[in-house]
Amino acid sequence: MSTPIHIYTDGACRGNPGPGGWGALLIAGDAQKELSGAEPLTTNNRMELMGAIMALGALKRAAAARLHTDSKYVCTGISEWLPAWKARGWRTADKKPVKNQDLWELLDAENQRHDITWVWVKGHAGNAGNERVDALANAAIDRLLRGEAP
Numbered sequence: 001m002s003t004p005i006h007i008y009t010d011g012a013c014r015g016n017p018g019p020g021g022w023g024a025l026l027i028a029g030d031a032q033k034e035l036s037g038a039e040p041l042t043t044n045n046r047m048e049l050m051g052a053i054m055a056l057g058a059l060k061r062a063a064a065a066r067l068h069t070d071s072k073y074v075c076t077g078i079s080e081w082l083p084a085w086k087a088r089g090w091r092t093a094d095k096k097p098v099k100n101q102d103l104w105e106l107l108d109a110e111n112q113r114h115d116i117t118w119v120w121v122k123g124h125a126g127n128a129g130n131e132r133v134d135a136l137a138n139a140a141i142d143r144l145l146r147g148e149a150p
Helices: 044-057 072-087 101-113 128-145
Strands: 005-013 018-028 031-042 064-069 115-120
Touching: 005 044, 005 128, 018 044, 018 128, 031 044, 031 128, 044 064, 044 072, 044 101, 044 128, 072 101, 072 115
Parallel strands: 005 064, 064 115
Antiparallel strands: 005 018, 018 031
């Protein structure tokens, strides 16, 4: 039996839009992998999506995992809104284009490649995994603002 994989992801933005970062932590048994990145002009929602996309993309083969995020936008979007958006040709219920469609399509592809249980966690509430990825996302913004390589 394979080791259960737990993934924590987060996004952060200074200004919305503004410089933003994302962080991800993948845990399988005693093994851990941290990922992060930043963009100079983005939104919090885009960074939340990027954290999940990059974490799932880092899995070398199809896997079962529990993905923990403090983003209701990501959790509700992937589990409730996405099927309807796709059925309506990437339109919302009020016929407007879905925001961040490019990233939703990438996340949808990764979600289909894996068996993911999406778990919402309260942000900034002492959850160690969530606190770690928040720190990773903010450190990525700091590196970007200092002009350092990602």
